[in-house]
Amino acid sequence: MPSKGSVLVAMSGGVDSSVAACLLREQGYEVLGSHMELIHSSDGVDHGCCGPAARADAAEVARIGGFAFEIVDMSGTFAETVLTDFFSEHEAGRTPNPCARCNEHIKFGAFLRRANELGIDHVATGHYVQAASDASGTWHLRKGHDVAKDQSYMLHTLGQGELSRSLFPVGGMPKSETRGLAARFGLPVATKPDSQEVCFVPGADHAAFLETHMPSLVRSGDIVDADGRVLGEHDGSFRFTVGQRRGLGVSTGERTYVVDVDASSNRVLVGTGDLLGRRALVADRVSWVAGQPPADGPFEAEVRLRYRGDDVPAVVESTAGEMRVEFRTQQRGVAPGQSVVVYDGDELLGGGRIVRSIC
Numbered sequence: 059m060p061s062k063g064s065v066l067v068a069m070s071g072g073v074d075s076s077v078a079a080c081l082l083r084e085q086g087y088e089v090l091g092s093h094m095e096l097i098h099s100s101d102g103v104d105h106g107c108c109g110p111a112a113r114a115d116a117a118e119v120a121r122i123g124g125f126a127f128e129i130v131d132m133s134g135t136f137a138e139t140v141l142t143d144f145f146s147e148h149e150a151g152r153t154p155n156p157c158a159r160c161n162e163h164i165k166f167g168a169f170l171r172r173a174n175e176l177g178i179d180h181v182a183t184g185h186y187v188q189a190a191s192d193a194s195g196t197w198h199l200r201k202g203h204d205v206a207k208d209q210s211y212m213l214h215t216l217g218q219g220e221l222s223r224s225l226f227p228v229g230g231m232p233k234s235e236t237r238g239l240a241a242r243f244g245l246p247v248a249t250k251p252d253s254q255e256v257c258f259v260p261g262a263d264h265a266a267f268l269e270t271h272m273p274s275l276v277r278s279g280d281i282v283d284a285d286g287r288v289l290g291e292h293d294g295s296f297r298f299t300v301g302q303r304r305g306l307g308v309s310t311g312e313r314t315y316v317v318d319v320d321a322s323s324n325r326v327l328v329g330t331g332d333l334l335g336r337r338a339l340v341a342d343r344v345s346w347v348a349g350q351p352p353a354d355g356p357f358e359a360e361v362r363l364r365y366r367g368d369d370v371p372a373v374v375e376s377t378a379g380e381m382r383v384e385f386r387t388q389q390r391g392v393a394p395g396q397s398v399v400v401y402d403g404d405e406l407l408g409g410g411r412i413v414r415s416i417c
Contacts, residue, residue, distance in 0.1 A: 063179040064088040065225060066172065068165055069119065069127075070257075071112030073247045074184025076119040077236050078227040080243045082182055085227075089125040090178065091116060094164065096136040097258050115247050122244055132168050139163035141258070145272050151321025152395025153299040155212075155411070156256055157365075162215040170223060182225035185209045187406075189221045189229075197221035199347050201404045204232040211365050214399045214409030215345045265297050272296075279324030281308050284317070284333060295319050298326050300415075301334060301391025315391075335388035336417060341381045341398050341410030351376040352407060360401045361385075363392060363412070374400055381410045 067079040069091045083089045093116040097109075113129060120127035140160045147154035165183060173181050186202030186209045197218050202208040216224070228236050240248035259267045269276055281290040290308040292298070298306075302316040306328060315334055318327040351357070351374075360369035361383055371386040383398055392415040399409035 061088050062086045064090070064177075065180040065182050066169070066176065066178045067091050067182045068169055068184075069093050069116040070184070070253075071115035071119075071247065072184065072253060073240050073245070073250050074186070074228055074236060076116070076184070076245050076247050077239045077243070078182055078184040078225075079119065079125065080123045080245070081227045081239065082225065083123050083125050087180075089123070090176070091120040091123075091125060091127040092169070092172065093117070093127070093129045094132045094169065095129055096133055096140075096160075096164070098133050115250070119245050119247060122246075130172060132164060135168045136160070136164055136258075139167075145268075147395045148268060148272070148275060148296040149321065150395075151295060151319045152413075153393045154395050155397045156258075157212045158215065158397050161212055166213075166216055166220045166224065170220065173223070180223055180225050182227060184228055185213060185226050186233075187213055187226050187229045189224060189226055191222070196348060199406045201401075201406070203230045207233050210401075210406045211362055211397065211399050211409075214347075214397060214406060217345060217347060218349055221347070265294070268294075268296055277324060279326065281306065281326045281328055283310070284327065284329045289328065292326055295321055295324050295326055300393040331390065334390040334392075336385070336390070336392045336415040337388055338382065338384045338416040339392050339398060339412050340414050340416070341383065342379065342413050344376055344379060344381045344408065344410035346376070346408035347406060348408075352402070356384075359407065360403075362399045362401065363389060364396060369401055376408075 065082055065087045067089055069075045069079055079089055079091050093113050117127055140156050143159050144154050144156050169181055186204055186207040188200045189197060191197045199216060199221060201210045237248055275296045276294045278291055278293050279295055280288045281292055282288055292307060298316045298319050300316055306314060312330060314328050315331055316326060317329045317333045356373050356375040359372060359374045361372045362369050370389060373384040375382050392412060394412050394414060396412050397409050398412050400407040
């Protein structure tokens with residue numbers, strides 16, 4: 059079979075990227091599997107898909123699949139982009155989205171540059187999304203076929219340049235088919251559990267990770283209600299996010315949520331669920347898959363405010379590097395720092411970082 063070209067496959071050691079690599083090999087691509095080393099562990103902790111067990115799984119899959127494999131150190135770029143942003147967002151009282159940042163700067167930034175260095179045509183990942191170009195040559199990014207596994211929310215920063223070079227081999231199939239293919243290929247990761255947490259945070263303990271790497275954030279402050287009455291004390295506002303209900307450390311006799319986190323005053327505002335409702339938001343770091351918004355003025359769309367959230371009707375307008383989103387019905391838990399992603403049906407149009415909500 060003649061080669062379809064060369065492809066650099068990001069291999070995390072999980073089932074999705076493993077199957078992606080083996081499928082591309084089977085389809086006639088010249089595959090180089092690449093495991094990105096993002097964290098240097100000095101404490102013996104295995105950082106999930108960034109750790110030695112994941113590297114070993116990825117290498118074994120490449121051996122079984124019969125294609126070349128490399129380990130590439132991207133820890134410096136990861137620290138400069140993803141980790142620095144993760145820390146600064148918490149310092150500002152926002153709830154960061156490190157996976158979206160990693161996709162932007164590492165998997166479709168530094169990784170594409172690595173492909174260029176090696177003279178490789180394409181890059182590929184195990185993301186559950188679908189990309190295709192139309193008759194005019196414009197690329198479109200759509201949700202994954204498996205709605206429960208769709209990862210488009212995390213890829214809203216991709217544009218025409220990235221999509222024209224990227225392959226998503228498992229995006230058009232359900233997860234059950236991916237696992238079935240892993241078994242057919244004889245891969246040891248066929249039944250490996252999915253990663254559910256931020257890969258660089260050991261044990262998904264964000265608080266402990268921040269305490270270790272940013273001890274300046276550990277300082278006492280007040281937990282207050284809407285009238286400013288002090289209900290309790292916390293030892294770091296970074297432990298809270300808008301919409302959070304559990305682990306507040308106060309008892310009010312009714313269901314209580316985090317309504318706002320004010321890093322400048324180190325105060326956490328809590329209250330009943332009705333105080334969470336917001337009619338609009340403003341976002342920055344705006345990007346559009348097509349390179350520009352779909353309209354010069356306001357347009358109707360659906361937006362998603364969190365990774366596993368629902369798509370809700372809204373009116374969107376992009377001006378001067380920002381985006382304003384007006385919800386058709388009030389939305390709860392609009393958390394600054396998280397992504398707002400814009401859709402037209404199953405097509406991802408773009409997105410940005412929430413910087414403030416509007417009551």
